[in-house]
Amino acid sequence: MSEAFVRTQMTPPQKPPVTERGAIKWLHENLFAGPYNTILTLVSLYVIYLMLSAIVPWLLNGVWVADSLQECRDIVAASAGEGATGACWAMLRERWHQFIFGLYPSEAYWRPTLAFGLLFVAIAPVLYSGQRSTLLTVLAVVFAFVAICLPLAGAPGWWRVAPDPALVAAGEYLSATALTGIYIGALALVAGLAALTWVAPGRLIWFTLAFPALCYFLLWGGSIWSTVAVVLGLVVLGLVYRLAVSLAGVAVAACLGLLAAVLYWLYLDAPLARELSEALPLGIPFIPSDEFGGFLLAIVIGVTAIAFSLPLGILLALGRQSDLPIVKMICVGFIEFIRGVPLITLLFTASLLLGYFLPPGTTFDTILRVMILVTFFAAAYLAEVVRGGLAALPRGQYEAADSLGLDYWSAQRLIILPQALKISIPAIVSTFIGLFKDTTLVSFVALMDPLRGVTNAVRADIDWKGIYWEPYIFVGAIFFLICFGMSRYSMYLEQKLKTDHR
Amino acid sequence: MADAAKMQISDEIAIQITGMNKWYGQFHVLRDINMTVQRGERIVICGPSGSGKSTLIRCINRLEEHQQGQIVVDGTELTNDLKNIDKVRSEVGMVFQHFNLFPHLTILENLTLAPLWVRKTPKREAEETAMYFLEKVKIPEQAQKYPGQLSGGQQQRVAIARSLCMKPRIMLFDEPTSALDPEMIKEVLDTMIQLAQEGMTMICVTHEMGFAQAVANRVIFMDQGQIVEQNEPKEFFSNPKSDRTKLFLSQILGH
Numbered sequence: 001m002s003e004a005f006v007r008t009q010m011t012p013p014q015k016p017p018v019t020e021r022g023a024i025k026w027l028h029e030n031l032f033a034g035p036y037n038t039i040l041t042l043v044s045l046y047v048i049y050l051m052l053s054a055i056v057p058w059l060l061n062g063v064w065v066a067d068s069l070q071e072c073r074d075i076v077a078a079s080a081g082e083g084a085t086g087a088c089w090a091m092l093r094e095r096w097h098q099f100i101f102g103l104y105p106s107e108a109y110w111r112p113t114l115a116f117g118l119l120f121v122a123i124a125p126v127l128y129s130g131q132r133s134t135l136l137t138v139l140a141v142v143f144a145f146v147a148i149c150l151p152l153a154g155a156p157g158w159w160r161v162a163p164d165p166a167l168v169a170a171g172e173y174l175s176a177t178a179l180t181g182i183y184i185g186a187l188a189l190v191a192g193l194a195a196l197t198w199v200a201p202g203r204l205i206w207f208t209l210a211f212p213a214l215c216y217f218l219l220w221g222g223s224i225w226s227t228v229a230v231v232l233g234l235v236v237l238g239l240v241y242r243l244a245v246s247l248a249g250v251a252v253a254a255c256l257g258l259l260a261a262v263l264y265w266l267y268l269d270a271p272l273a274r275e276l277s278e279a280l281p282l283g284i285p286f287i288p289s290d291e292f293g294g295f296l297l298a299i300v301i302g303v304t305a306i307a308f309s310l311p312l313g314i315l316l317a318l319g320r321q322s323d324l325p326i327v328k329m330i331c332v333g334f335i336e337f338i339r340g341v342p343l344i345t346l347l348f349t350a351s352l353l354l355g356y357f358l359p360p361g362t363t364f365d366t367i368l369r370v371m372i373l374v375t376f377f378a379a380a381y382l383a384e385v386v387r388g389g390l391a392a393l394p395r396g397q398y399e400a401a402d403s404l405g406l407d408y409w410s411a412q413r414l415i416i417l418p419q420a421l422k423i424s425i426p427a428i429v430s431t432f433i434g435l436f437k438d439t440t441l442v443s444f445v446a447l448m449d450p451l452r453g454v455t456n457a458v459r460a461d462i463d464w465k466g467i468y469w470e471p472y473i474f475v476g477a478i479f480f481l482i483c484f485g486m487s488r489y490s491m492y493l494e495q496k497l498k499t500d501h502r
Numbered sequence: 503m504a505d506a507a508k509m510q511i512s513d514e515i516a517i518q519i520t521g522m523n524k525w526y527g528q529f530h531v532l533r534d535i536n537m538t539v540q541r542g543e544r545i546v547i548c549g550p551s552g553s554g555k556s557t558l559i560r561c562i563n564r565l566e567e568h569q570q571g572q573i574v575v576d577g578t579e580l581t582n583d584l585k586n587i588d589k590v591r592s593e594v595g596m597v598f599q600h601f602n603l604f605p606h607l608t609i610l611e612n613l614t615l616a617p618l619w620v621r622k623t624p625k626r627e628a629e630e631t632a633m634y635f636l637e638k639v640k641i642p643e644q645a646q647k648y649p650g651q652l653s654g655g656q657q658q659r660v661a662i663a664r665s666l667c668m669k670p671r672i673m674l675f676d677e678p679t680s681a682l683d684p685e686m687i688k689e690v691l692d693t694m695i696q697l698a699q700e701g702m703t704m705i706c707v708t709h710e711m712g713f714a715q716a717v718a719n720r721v722i723f724m725d726q727g728q729i730v731e732q733n734e735p736k737e738f739f740s741n742p743k744s745d746r747t748k749l750f751l752s753q754i755l756g757h
Contacts, residue, residue: 394602396598399596399602400602400604402563402565403565403591403594403595403665404591404592404616404620404664404668405589405620405668406620407584407588410619410620414619415604415615418606419604419605419606499605499606499648
């Protein structure tokens with residue numbers, strides 16, 4: 001049985017009842033949904049209160065101007081009463097340059113700062129292909145950072161550290177006026193290149209390629225010819241590859257080129273650099289590796305390892321899938337061995353054992369060795385990450401690429417890797433973040449990392465003995481900023497590359 | 503309905519397969535395949551699933567390797583020589599059941615990729631060709647979209663256009679309509695019929711018997727890795743010789 005019904009008047013939409021909207025609804029749903037929920041909320045609020053009541057006064061009573069930890073404590077006691085706690089940030093004010101640069105000579109602080117500014121110009125074309133507004137924002141921030149840091153970086157050189165008499169005698173000490181000139185020049189250079197990046201991001205790819213050599217020269221210095229001679233090795237590689245590629249194919253030509261370059265570096269590099277420096281001495285003061293430290297060291301190792309481990313990891317991942325048994329065996333062996341050994345073991349190997357195996361008389365910089373081993377370590381992990389991405393691609397993609405007649409390397413470069421890498425972005429960036437934090441482990445091979453090396457050096461000072469929260473919070477905050485930045489960037493990249501419209 | 507008489511078949515041999523055998527491990531998938539395809543022929547291969555029909559056409563552009571016998575495509579024998587394989591693949595277009603478009607590239611980029619990197623065609627020319635074939639499959643307005651934004655039928659037509667951009671002399675179709683909704687099957691079949699009318703040499707694995715009757719000049723029935731029967735479509739459907747063929751036809755035409 002059914003009764004007929006006809007609506008004569010339509011009901012206009014109304015607002016939901018008060019308990020179902022706005023803050024009240026949110027509170028009711030999320031914090032006070034039932035008796036257990038309410039109890040949990042109250043307990044949590046109490047715990048948060050306890051934590052804040054310990055931390056907030058400590059932060060609020062923080063002292064920025066003092067000459068020692070004891071003076072800090074006295075100031076806190078005087079201003080906030082006996083028994084009050086307070087952070088002693090004065091230590092950072094006094095020693096921040098050590099956290100950033102380690103034992104790097106203060107009159108040369110402009111070199112790493114400039115290199116850092118140029119780093120962003122160099123990675124800009126790689127990171128932001130074609131999105132000018134974002135690019136401009138990032139470059140502006142970096143430029144502002146460098147503009148602030150350059151004078152700051154020079155500061156101890158101006159008003160704290162007395163010029164080393166030996167340097168003055170040798171004519172290598174830079175006067176304050178000369179330093180100012182360098183800062184202004186450096187700023188102009190970064191600004192100019194940043195502007196160029198904005199105008200023509202594609203063009204600067206040459207700067208990106210030249211940057212590693214430039215960065216090496218800026219950081220370590222010495223004769224410009226030793227850098228040039230090393231770069232010539234790559235030219236040798238390129239030439240041999242060009243000559244051999246039409247005769248022997250990509251893989252064989254690459255191996256031949258690599259062999260030629262290694263031979264060049266072993267036997268021709270050093271004499272050539274020596275001859276050139278004698279003929280035309282040109283360069284900036286050399287700074288040995290053991291003076292590097294702090295975030296300078298962490299960033300140098302981290303950025304180098306990140307830049308080189310990704311291509312190496314991709315090659316290893318492809319090699320692991322290869323049909324050629326020897327290539328496959330080498331790749332699997334490398335990956336499993338490196339992944340199976342703790343990083344610290346590899347670092348010890350880098351700093352101690354390699355010295356025994358290398359021919360006597362070869363000097364092989366500690367930082368360079370550590371960089372190579374950290375790169376290998378990250379590459380082994382990345383290889384597995386990339387392999388996961390490769391495995392996630394449907395077979396049809398390989399078949400479609402094959403059926404169009406693309407050869408192996410074109411198919412990988414144009415079809416397979418762009419998709420496989422896109423899938424692996426979160427895992428790749430995780431590996432990078434882990435790698436960057438692992439750079440603190442270099443303290444085990446007597447390098448001055450920011451976390452243990454510099455902090456211990458600061459705490460060994462009689463003035464700052466007993467300070468521990470402040471340096472670790474400072475170092476932790478900088479690590480967090482950098483890692484958080486990488487994580488955000490990876491999310492941006494995922495969003496940008498999202499084309500599947502699922 | 504296409505007019506089969508209009509489609510010319512020349513004496514020139516496009517594909518020659520002699521005494522071909524293939525195994526997956528111990529399993530003998532293709533047994534003693536002998537087959538000659540002349541230029542301009544439209545061949546439909548049908549058969550129950552697992553009969554080896556997809557494997558057979560995938561051997562023709564060497565997505566699968568055969569272990570015995572000889573396959574000659576356009577005068578080039580398929581061996582382990584990578585140069586020959588790439589040459590054959592760039593002359594033979596292939597359309598897959600699941601389209602296999604490249605999801606990270608736009609439709610236009612999907613179409614120009616192989617001409618740019620395999621044929622080294624200048625970019626402008628490659629794009630003109632791509633737009634020409636997109637017009638032909640009737641979706642030029644989708645050029646700047648990504649494959650994920652298109653319907654299945656549109657994606658399959660893009661896949662056909664992508665193969666055509668390489669100006670292939672032979673087209674292979676591996677069940678091109680079996681992943682599509684009934685409404686979309688027609689738009690893809692229309693494209694294929696049009697292609698056949700223009701004289702393209704086609705080998706098509708499909709269960710679309712209407713298509714076979716309209717376009718094919720030969721129907722091949724396979725079972726258990728062997729060619730069981732082949733005939734011109736009229737004879738094949740009205741007067742099948744082998745019992746296996748009769749059973750198969752009664753099952754697919756019976757409902």
